[in-house]
Amino acid sequence: xxxEIAAQAKxxxxxxxxxxxxxxxxILVVGCSSSEIGGHxxxxxxxxxxxxxxxxxxxxxxxxxxxxxxxxxxxHLNRAIIIEKEAAVRDRLEIVNAVPxxxxxxxxxxxxxxxxxxxxxxxxxxxxxxxxxxxxxxxxHLARVAVPVRLSVRKIGEANVxxxxxxxxxxxxxxxxxDESLK
Numbered sequence: 001x002x003x004e005i006a007a008q009a010k011x012x013x014x015x016x017x018x019x020x021x022x023x024x025x026x027i028l029v030v031g032c033s034s035s036e037i038g039g040h041x042x043x044x045x046x047x048x049x050x051x052x053x054x055x056x057x058x059x060x061x062x063x064x065x066x067x068x069x070x071x072x073x074x075x076h077l078n079r080a081i082i083i084e085k086e087a088a089v090r091d092r093l094e095i096v097n098a099v100p101x102x103x104x105x106x107x108x109x110x111x112x113x114x115x116x117x118x119x120x121x122x123x124x125x126x127x128x129x130x131x132x133x134x135x136x137x138x139x140x141h142l143a144r145v146a147v148p149v150r151l152s153v154r155k156i157g158e159a160n161v162x163x164x165x166x167x168x169x170x171x172x173x174x175x176x177x178x179d180e181s182l183k
Contacts (some may be wrong), residue, residue, distance in 0.1 A: 006057035020129040020165030024066030032108035036134025037157030051107030071112035085118040134159035
C-alpha cells in the first residue's frame, strides 16, 4: 500500500513540475491529509506511515531540481507552512514558533519538519504551484493567478488530488500585448 501511495505522489509531483514549468528556487506547496489517503475523513485518522510515504516520494524529486517544498500544516496550526529556513530567509518570511505533530499540525508537516535540513514554520508563502491531497485547501498559499492543472493521478490512496500552477496577472485590457510564454 505504501509503495503505491509513494508512486502516485511521485508521479503527480513530476507531472506538476513539468506542467507548471517549475525551476530552481520556485516553491511548491503540498497539503496532504494522511487520513483521506487512508480512506478516512480529514483529520480523523492521521498516519505517520502514509505521510512519510508521500514525503519521501516527493521531497527527493523537488530537492534534486532545487525546488522548495512547502508543507502545509492542518487547521490546528492555521495552515501554517513548514519550509527550509533558507527559503524563508530568502523570501523575507516571518518565522513563527510552532512544531507540528501528527494531530496538531498534521503528519505530512511533521514528516517535513523531521526531515528538512533546517525546518522553520511560517504563516504563509506565495508558491508557484501546489498539490492538494485530500481537500486541505492550499489556495491561500498560491501566487495569483492560480490555474488548475489536470494530472493523470486523480487520487493518492483514497484522497482526491487537485493541483494548480500560477501565472502573472494579465493587465492592460484588450489593447495590451502579452508574453505568450508566461501563460
